[in-house]
Every structure is written in C-alpha cells, then in structure tokens.
Amino acid sequence: MSSKEPILVVEDLHVRVEDKEILKGVNLTINAGEIHAIMGRNGSGKSTLSYALMGHPRYQITAGKVLLKGKDILELPTNERAKMGLALAFQYPVSIPGVSVSNFLRASVKAIRGKEVPVKEFRQELKVHMKELGVKDEFLSRYVNEGFSGGEKKRLEILQLSLLKPVLAVLDETDSGLDIDALKTVAAGVNALATADNGILLITHYQRLLDYVEPHFVHVFEDGRIVKSGGSELAKELEERGYEWVTQELAPVGVTP
Ligand SMILES: Nc1ncnc2c1ncn2[C@@H]1O[C@H](COP(=O)(O)OP(=O)(O)O)[C@@H](O)[C@H]1O
Numbered sequence: 001m002s003s004k005e006p007i008l009v010v011e012d013l014h015v016r017v018e019d020k021e022i023l024k025g026v027n028l029t030i031n032a033g034e035i036h037a038i039m040g041r042n043g044s045g046k047s048t049l050s051y052a053l054m055g056h057p058r059y060q061i062t063a064g065k066v067l068l069k070g071k072d073i074l075e076l077p078t079n080e081r082a083k084m085g086l087a088l089a090f091q092y093p094v095s096i097p098g099v100s101v102s103n104f105l106r107a108s109v110k111a112i113r114g115k116e117v118p119v120k121e122f123r124q125e126l127k128v129h130m131k132e133l134g135v136k137d138e139f140l141s142r143y144v145n146e147g148f149s150g151g152e153k154k155r156l157e158i159l160q161l162s163l164l165k166p167v168l169a170v171l172d173e174t175d176s177g178l179d180i181d182a183l184k185t186v187a188a189g190v191n192a193l194a195t196a197d198n199g200i201l202l203i204t205h206y207q208r209l210l211d212y213v214e215p216h217f218v219h220v221f222e223d224g225r226i227v228k229s230g231g232s233e234l235a236k237e238l239e240e241r242g243y244e245w246v247t248q249e250l251a252p253v254g255v256t257p
C-alpha cells in the first residue's frame with residue numbers, strides 16, 4: 001500500500017491574513033498512498049491551510065516550511081506549484097461565463113502538462129472519467145459553473161482533478177451542500193483518484209463524506225493548529241461527541257474551558 005515516500009511535509013506553519021495570525025504552527029506529513037482528513041469547526045483555519053498551500057497572495061507565511069516531494073514550495077508562484085502536481089478543489093468554485101466545461105478542462109490540462117493535448121485523445125480520456133462520475137455529454141458544452149447545482153460544481157472539480165492526476169489533491173469542503181447521490185459520486189471520484197503514488201487531503205466539517213471515503217488518518221483542527229490525530233475512527237467519534245469533546249479533553253484538569 002503506502003510506499004512511505006513523503007508527498008507533503010508541513011512543518012510549524014504560521015500564516016497571517018492581514019494583521020491576524022490564523023495558522024499557529026501546523027505540522028502534517030502525508031506519505032504516498034495516504035488519504036488524510038482534516039476536520040474542524042468553522043473558522044478554525046482549515047481553508048487558510050489550503051490557500052497557504054496553494055500560495056494565495058493574501059496569506060502570508062510568517063514561519064515554517066512546506067515541502068512537496070521534498071522540494072520547498074513556499075517561494076514558488078501558484079502555477080509552479082500546480083505544475084509540480086499540487087491541485088486544490090476550492091470550497092467556493094467560481095463561474096466562468098462564456099467558457100465551456102470542455103474548453104476549460106482542456107486548457108487546465110494543457111497548463112499543467114505544458115503541452116497541447118490533441119482533441120481526440122483528450123475526448124477519449126475525458127469520456128473515461130465522465131463515465132466514472134456519471135457526467136453526461138451535454139455537461140461539456142455548458143459554461144463553467146454557470147447555473148450549476150452544488151452537485152454539478154463538485155462533479156466538475158472531481159472531473160478536473162481526475163484529468164490532472166495530482167501528486168497531492170486538496171479538497172476543501174467538497175462535500176458541503178451535496179445530496180446523498182452527489183456525495184456518493186464525489187466519494188467514488190476521490191477513491192478513483194487515490195493511487196499508491198499520490199496523497200489526498202480532505203478538508204471537511206462533517207463526517208458524512210468519510211462514510212464513503214475511508215481516510216488513513218484524521219486530524220482535528222482547532223484555532224489554527226492540529227490538536228488531535230487518529231485513524232478513521234476519530235471521525236466517527238467526533239460526529240458522535242462533537243468538537244466540544246476535543247476542546248474539553250485538551251483543557252488542563254480543573255480548568256473550565
Ligand atoms: N481572506 C481573509 N480575510 C480576512 N480574514 C480571513 C480571511 N481568510 C480567513 N480569514 C479568517 O481566518 C479564520 C479562519 O478561516 P478559515 O480558514 O476560512 O476557516 P475554516 O475553513 O476552518 O472555516 C476566520 O476567523 C476567518 O475570518
């Protein structure tokens with residue numbers, strides 16, 4: 001299963017947005033073949049971690065390291081990180097009026113692979129993944145995310161990730177707002193994405209996606225850092241006991257949080 005090659009190493013990462021320190025020392029290692037989940041209440045800094053990994057200019061790194069396959073990526077612009085195989089599915093995808101899904105996907109594959117993909121070859125590749133995800137042909141001619149349902153937006157994200165074959169895929173709340181069928185489709189897409197050579201980081205507020213994608217490790221995020229880590233059973237425990245449980249467990253004895 002895991003070949004234990006580190007895909008992502010995050011060391012003592014501190015991130016500031018404007019004047020506020022949001023991430024306060026994140027440590028995380030994802031090895032090849034591993035699926036990790038980060039869970040945490042809203043505002044705990046989960047999306048900040050994903051933006052910082054991708055190199056969003058608003059998120060200033062004040063301390064720490066991020067290594068992708070052993071290479072320090074913090075000085076690299078976002079497109080260079082993407083070319084190295086880092087892919088992020090955002091919590092709030094944007095719509096691109098006038099750009100069809102098929103042109104969008106072809107352009108993103110070209111940008112990452114650094115060369116034009118012949119139309120016929122691209123279509124064939126696309127067809128395979130569309131079938132996996134239950135996406136119909138007419139989807140390709142629609143404009144990116146325009147009038148898309150929550151489920152359609154997420155299907156597009158997973159379709160894009162499937163084509164890009166990332167070294168590390170970060171999915172930020174890809175499960176939010178999905179009905180059960182869309183959730184299962186997204187989960188199947190994530191499971192199909194996972195290989196022995198890549199890593200997957202699922203960021204989620206709810207446990208329900210983890211009923212269909214079983215992570216090897218679950219981390220609880222609280223106030224800008226990972227406060228607890230465990231196996232997939234930790235997700236179920238969190239669902240039952242709530243995030244309060246972790247906070248209380250961590251509080252020094254005799255102190256009311
Ligand atoms: N671009 C931003 N500008 C100002 N504050 C931000 C920005 N992004 C995040 N924050 C703040 O950082 C904290 C963590 O947010 P976020 O990373 O979105 O948490 P989560 O994804 O866990 O809900 C929140 O207090 C939020 O208001």
Ligand SMILES: [Mg+2]
Binds near residue numbers: 048
């Ligand atoms: Mg978020």
